[in-house]
Amino acid sequence: MRALSRAISAPPAVDSVPTSSPMAGLKWRAVGLVDVLAQSAGAVAPTAAAASIPALVVGQASGSSPLLCMVVAWLLAGGVCAAVSQFTRRMRAPGSLYTFTTKGLGPHAGFAAAVALLIGYGFVAMFSLVGAGMYAQNLVSTAGVPAGGWGAAAGVVLFGAVCFVVLRRGIRISARVTLVVELVAVALMLTLLAIVLPRADPAAFLRPITAGVSGPGHLAAGTAVAMTAFVGFESAAALGREARRPFFAIPRTMRWVVVAVGFTYVASMYIQQVGAESFGFPLANDDLAMTQLAAHSGVPRMGRLLELGQATSLVACAIASLTAFSRVVFTLGREGVLPAAAGWTDPLLGTPLVALAVAVPATVAVPLLLLVGLGWTPWHAMSVLIVVSAVGYLTAYTLVCAAVPAFLHRIGELTPRTGILAGGVAAVLAAVVGVYLAVIAHTQSLALWLVLASGALGLGLYAWLRRRRPACLAGMGLFDETTVADLLSAQPIQDAGRV
């Protein structure tokens, strides 16, 4: 240990380590493990997903075992989680998946991932605001107050304002509330499922497990929809700078969330199928499966409670998704891809103020246009928005998995096992995205048009950047680098002064 003792008594000078991080301004190491966990769990919104996704999967799988689709999606989410962890163990990046993709595949693929990620986070935030508005409207009208057609739109504006206030103040308080709400709601749902089981027809118990596979296309379509239940778990990565012990907290959080929500979804899928068969109601494309289950099991009040749980879960999902969205916009601002103002932070609160001021109004404006301008029902708007978001997420996942082997090779840490796993997951995901696009071309052409329009917007910005700002494009991939304060040569007391 001679060299080590020498280094401790006279720390070596280290060149090429900057004195401040390109991400300076975002609060440094402000949130603990619980808050990071809440960010991931909030963005996944397991209560809302476990209640509504099984019916959507049954609708898409058409004959193939929906339970199998859910299990395959769980495995795929696990693969994405392992791939993303290769990055989150090595770098802290508020730009999360798009910064990782840039580090592996370069700025062009990175830009595509940024657009995909913004579509994913942005549209799921819009979906959540509309959903929360819809449930709030239902609750208000149940209480006897006539809400009218404007109720959901008013809810969107109200919850959008709540999101802005919470996000500007910093995510700590909201994160903890989110976690408690999600835990209570998931516990309620698992209780309901446990109540359903003894009342169900024993003959139906084996049916979900023995269901066959009607074809690879249906399996892929069902899996794609089932994947949408998992999306958001990776959003903890956006807190790279803000989390304490980020290299510990972020990979673990993602793993725990994928394992825990996967279990909840598989259980929920199984029991909803058993229940629907026993009580004789159709499961496909029914947004009220849980309420029906509760009513048939003789506990209708529990269904109402769960609706409240879903509403709060959706507000939490909007907050968590906007947190990640704003960090992506913030990083793009710092890189010069978006106007530099997007990279400004509130000097006292350490939150990306301008990015939030752009992101929140935008996610309120689009739902308003759909609900008020086009006169869509909230459920119709939600079903379109979630599909657009899913395409964005799945594309970003595919790109980040494909980036793993290139990234690890570049830094000289590629092992065959990791390379093959990440490459395999990327290939399967690419196939799933392809099938999903083909499916929505038939069933959700509006969503496909929205995807294409958002993609075209991204492509336009890309073309403009290539012509006018090639340096900004080439400079993508900024992250929260090691600074001199992290080195052995730093004085311990500098910790408090880190800004």
Added chain:
Amino acid sequence: MTPRRPDLTGRQPNAVLSALSVLEEVARVGPGVTAQQISANLGLPRATAYRLLNLLVQDEYLVRMPDLSGFALGRKVALLAGLSARQESDRAIEAILAKLRARIRGGVHLADLRQGSVRFLDVDEDFPLSDPARIAADPGVSALGRLLLAEQACPAGAAPEPYAVQVGALIPGFGCFAVPIRDPAGRLVAAVALALPAPRLAAPAHLVGLVSDDVPRLAAALEARP
């Protein structure tokens, strides 16, 4: 020291020894050593070496260089040397500053002045410095720098300045106020600075009273440093 090639695996309890030998290897080769070099030099299987390196990075004994492929020793390695007098002194200073910050509605910074320039020891994270480069380069723009200038201009035997004030030199409408911290021999070693809006800087004598209890404590804590 010649590189040792012990038969190491990633399993307990050898993992601890492996981790220490990885740290030793980073210290021996120097900043920028790559995972492949460490694995080759120590004869560790690559997957084991990468896992150990990621664990050491996770707990900040090691840090990755900005290129992400090189490693350097992290701050936490200092803990391996045991609790030094310096760390105890740092803790005492942190405690004093935390109380001061809770009391004063403004920024509280501590700077070392022994080298004849302003070297910040502790910057208030709620009130970041407006322009650290300019403060370092030009002593005339900060109260801390002005304290230094006054000390250098002070003739031997004359009474030193009890404080220095700067208003509007960095940000219009804001300024700062600095009180000297002296060692037992009366030499200027450090200073505590308060960053405040201009109106609150109008009565500096009152501000001296606000920090008069903390200055001797900070002096004692700084004195304990090696």
